[in-house]
Amino acid sequence: MRLYLINPSNPLVTITRVKESRWNRYRVWKPLSLIVLAGLTPPEWEILVVDENLRIPDYETLPRPDLVGITAFTSQANRAYQLAAHFRGLGVPVVMGGIHATMCLDEALQHVDSVVTGEAEGVWPQVLEDARQNDLKRSYDGGLAEMKDVPLARHDLLATGYALGAIQTTRGCPLNCSFCSVTAFNGAKYRQRPIPDVVRELQSIREKHVLVVDDNLIGTRSDHIERAKELFRAMCRANLGKEWLAQATINFADDEELLALAAKAGCGGVFIGFESPTPEGLAELGKKFNLLKGREFRASVRRIQRHRILVVGSFIIGLDSDEPGIGRRIAETAAQYGLDNLNVLFLTPLPGTRLWDEMKAQDRVALDAFPEDWKYYTLTFPVARYKHLSLPGIIDEMLSCDRTFYSMPQIMRRVWGSVWQRRRPLITLLGNLSYRRNLQLNCAGYADFLQKQGARQARVSVS
C-alpha cells in the first residue's frame, strides 16, 4: 500500500521563496505534522512525504498512491483543495487533517473524502485500516492526544534540503490570546512529552540546527519551568551538540538558572510575542501575561541576550487601538527593547479564534470569498476592516515600520551593539538582511494585492 503525505505550498508566503532570496533557505521549515503521521503509520505502508515548499513534483510521473493525506494551515487550504481534486480525479481517496480542516470541517468535507479533526495520534492507525478495507468514514475526531503516544517523528523521510530540523516537546497553551488558534486547537492544558522521548528524537535529527516548534517551550507556571529545566539538563547530559531556536513568553527572562541551562543546552535564539507597544493593545488581545505590573521589557530582553541568546520579537498591527503612526511606534519600541529582529504581522481573524467570532459578528472580515481568499490568510496581508486604518493606510504603516527598523543605519547599530556586547554580530547581520530582503518581496506582493482589491496603485519600493 502506497501513501502520499503532502504539505501544500502557498506562493504568497515569502519565506519559502528561496529563488528570490537565498537567505530564505534557512527559513523553510519542515512540516512536522507529516513526519509525525509517518511515525504513526504501520510498516506495510510505503510512504512518500512531499513538501511543496521545497519543490512541487510532477505528480503525473509519480506512481499512483492508494491514499493521499494532506495537511494545511488556513493559508494553504486553497492549494490543498486543488491537490485533493487532482487525486480524487484519479480515483485515489484523499484524507485531510490539521488546523484548517479542524476549524472548517464542513468546507473541507466538500473537497476531500475524509477529514481528521484534532490531533491524529489516537485515530490515524484506524483511518489507515479503514482505507485498506475501502471503508473510509467521512470524519474522525482525534481530540487531544496523550503525550506519551506522540511517536518519534520520521526525520529520515525528510532527510535533505533543510537547514533546520524540527521537534515538538509540548502542546497546548492556557493563555488563549484572542487572535491565536493554539488554545482552540491544542487545548488550554499545557501537555509535555516524556523527556526521554524528546532526547531520543533529537538524537535522530541530522541537522545541527533545530526549531523547537512548541508555542511556549517553558510554559507559564513554576512546575512548567521546572520541567523545562529538567529537559535542558537531559539535553546537556546527552551531549547533543545541537543549536536550537524556540518560542517562549517573556517570563523566560525571569529565571537566571533557566536561562543558563537553556544556553548550555544549545539555545541560540528565542521568538517572543510582544504583540503591542501599548497596554490598551495588550488588553485588547488578551495577552495578560505581558501586562504584568512593573515588567521592564528592555531589561528582560537584555537578561536573555547576556546568555548569547538572540531575541526576535513579534508585534501585531491593526488593533482597534492602533491609530495612524502605529508602524513607526512599533519600530521605535522594538529598537528601544533592543530586539535583534522584528517580525510584524497584520491582525488576522483566523477561523476558530475569538477574534474570528468577534469580527464575523461585526461584519469586519473583508476578504471572505472562500476558499479562494484563504491564500491571503498568511498574516502578511490585511484581510479585515480595521477600526482606524484604511486598507492602503495599514499597508503604509507596515512599510513604515519595516523601513524604520530595517534601515541600513539601524541594522548597523544592532550589529555594532552585538559586537560590543560580545554576542553574535554575524548572525544578527544575516538575520536582519534576510528580513530586509523579504520586505522587498512583500512590497511587490502589496502592490499586486492592492491592485486586485481595486484600491489605489501603491508606490511600494524599498528605499
Ligand code: B12
Ligand atoms: C512550526 C509552525 C510554523 C512553521 C511551519 C512549518 C511547517 N512547514 O509546517 C512556520 C514558521 C514556517 C510557520 C508559518 C506560518 N504559520 Co505557523 N505554526 C507553527 C506551529 C508553531 C507548530 C506547527 C507544528 O509543527 N506542530 C506540530 C505538529 C505535530 O502538530 P500539527 O501540525 O497540529 O499536526 C497534528 C494534527 O494537526 C494532525 N494533522 C496535521 N496535519 C494532518 C494531516 C492529516 C492527513 C491528518 C490525518 C492529521 C493531520 O496530526 C498531527 C499530529 O497530531 C503552529 C502552532 C501549533 N501549535 O501547531 C503554528 C501555526 C500552525 N501557524 C500559524 C500561522 C498563522 C502561520 C502563518 C500563516 C503566519 C505566521 N505565523 O508566520 C505562516 C504560514 C505558513 C504557510 N506555509 O502558509 C497558525 C495557523 C492557524 C491557521 N488557522 O492556519 C498556528 C496554529 C499558530 C497560531 N498562533 O495560531 N508556522
Ligand code: SF4
Ligand atoms: S499567542 Fe502564544 S501565549 Fe497567546 S494563546 Fe497563542 S500560544 Fe498562547
